[in-house]
Amino acid sequence: MNTENTPPQDGAEAPKPFMRTIKSFVKRAGRTTVGQAKAFQQLGPRFLLPYQQSLLDFQAAFASPDAAPTQRPVVLEIGFGMGEATAKIAATLADTNFLCCEVHEPGVGALLKRIGENQLTNIRICAHDAVEVIDHMLPLASLDGVHIFFPDPWHKTKHNKRRLIQAPLVAKLAARLKPGGYLHCATDWEPYAQQILEVLSAEPQLRNRALASNPELKGYAPKPHYRPLTKFENRGIRLGHGVWDLVFERV
Template sequence: MTELTTASAPASAAPAASTAPTAPTAQGSAPAGVTHPKTIKSFVRRAGRTTTGQAKAFEDFGPRFVLPYTPAPLDATAAFGRSAPLVLEIGFGMGEATAHIARVRPDDNFLCCEVHEPGVGALLKRIGEQGLTNIRILQHDAVEVIDHMLPPGVLDGVHIFFPDPWHKKKHNKRRLIQPPLVAKLAARLKPGGYLHCATDWQPYAEQMLQVLSAEPLLQNTADGFTPQPDYRPLTKFENRGLRLGHGVWDVVFVRRN
């Protein structure tokens, strides 16, 4: 899988846990000792080889499903050819979970940001193979997409699954889930819209829970972590981790009215 900051399901190994951890007791905008970078960035570029099949998918399906980045508000109805609830996904890796969710939720539109070219090609290939029509891809930094293409109150949901955990404490500041980004996302959710994050790294899960809990526009849907929503599938990496006894944590918050 991609090693982008917004990667979907990296093979990181969270500590074994039989039950979900409780919420951290310390309150604040970020966990103690963890600062956020001055400039938010949703990814780290890495090298990767695009396969012949992925390249063909770019050729066959890219013109329809890959949107150009433009620093202007997105006309989602025109982009998708219909009016429907809009869900933003940040970092879809190779697109396995994205394609599954789009298939089981055909009435929703999914705007998906990923910069890793093999991952974009892989998702385009899945779109073609599965006949999906409710996905559009922006191969661009999600933060700039949020800042310039998504006005306040436009989103019905946000998915951030298995972002890079940046395990070492000195690198924690590189983590995607930080107060500035969460504030941007919360402002772009409609009242009642949701933000769903998942990780297989317990310290990051605790940071996610604390940062989201500190955002005044958001409210937790559970008392701490939530059971895995039925629309999010188990990826092959997640299944492997579960067989090894690793934990997976989901958090789902909603925008207050």
């Protein structure tokens, strides 16, 4: 879809031209397992949200048949992979709702399976490009947080332009954060961490939480308690690899 020529929804700014070429995902190969397919069938109707070109009603989207509607903080997660960390965070922050975007079908199936296994009720999945979800479904100043964990680093210099964390997307995300809402990125590739720090620091709608509380960390943040160590991260730590967390908030 060409979002450049799509009229903006009420309360949203016009999409920026860069989205014609940059998406929030890269299609990956993978095969859905029997368990994941079963999760799609049994849990998909409740936990999958269809993409729509109109603003999302969070209270309706997260309504539970077993409880009265409630107003809860909402966090957007972009690219959850196989959903391991997402499920653990949702269990830890049980009073927060998580809107999770991922186009990798086995990953979506895996998170649905984890939702069932852990009896989670505070996750909804939109299996669609997060850029279009942001443009058309998310009201301005509506999010309490955004999580982007270990996005593809595109190691080669000639591919750096494909990285997700770039100024136009960050501006869109910042506009959809409530005042005091946060944007939390994490990466295990130091050159990408440096770029993320530069891009987030240049966004006038955001300020770096770590500068005031931990100036000795040079802009990087301690790992927040809610972000678990995945098996891949633990393996990297054993091999001496670093992980960089960046937490900025909406001014």
